[in-house]
Amino acid sequence: MKGNVLVVDDEQIVLTSCERILEPEGYDVDTAISAKAALAMLQEKPYDLVITDIKMPEMDGLEFIRQIRAKDPDMNVVLITGYPSQESIKEALSLRIIDYLPKPFSPALLTEVTHKAVEFKKKGVSPEPAVEDYTEEVAAKLDEIINRYKDKPGSLIPVLQEAQELVGYLPPVVQRHIARGLNLSVSEVHGVVSFYSFFTMKPKGKHNIRVCLGTACYVKRAEEILQKLKEILKIDIGEVTPDRTFSLESVRCLGACGLAPVVVVDKDTYGAVNPVKTAEILENYNGKKKEG
Ligand code: FES
Structure with a gap:
């Protein structure tokens, strides 16, 4: 059973x-x-x-x-x-x-x-990770986005893009809202969200950290930087700190190989990063202090 x-x-x-x-x-x-x-x-x-x-x-x-x-x-x-x-x-x-x-x-x-x-x-997972993200205000804004695209062909992708900008990610409750608004099946919406790598179903932190593991960065020991971030933040790739301040991603080449190894926090690019500098970078955001 x-x-x-x-x-x-x-x-x-x-x-x-x-x-x-x-x-x-x-x-x-x-x-x-x-x-x-x-x-x-x-x-x-x-x-x-x-x-x-x-x-x-x-x-x-x-x-x-x-x-x-x-x-x-x-x-x-x-x-x-x-x-x-x-x-x-x-x-x-x-x-x-x-x-x-x-x-x-x-x-x-x-x-x-x-x-x-x-x-x-x-x-034993808490049932409502989406509560704070799917508020009455967000739902109304999603309706606005849907109405703008509703009768246009190929409306799903731009609606998902704007919804992701608005909410930060696309949790199931948002996907269902969009499916209903565009008269599509939930599995159709889910299929598109899972297919394209630029859509994410996981929440992002207030500050999103991307560590480049492309070849140029990798050979300059980007793995160690990633390891340090995991230790300090106590999260893995694709996760968010419990206070939602930081999320962690790895990427393949950020187009700044000359600066390798590279870490990008939100829109700020940091080059020639090492494990010590990693901890200092974090302190620039939300006064997060060094740990470990
Ligand atoms: S490999 Fe890291 S920026 Fe290109």
């Missing part, structure tokens, strides 16, 4: 569909026709994921999530919504939902979101 899932919706047809889609995928699915019934079930059995409708009589989805959070702050919750108002999404995100499913959703999307959410739970 891949995991225990509780689906909560006041429409029986939604419950039945979720069961029919998820059970053959290996999930143990229970259903509840109201939030109240679901809360009682949550007392009785451990669940890996709760998928709940937002609009329900008596107790709506948001109040339901609030009550879940009071008892189990780490429960993974996915919200089923109609076209979501920014207000409800904002509130749902502040309640740390892991994702949302716009109605009507395809079996493929339900399976994908469920799989991801259950995996998160198993790995």
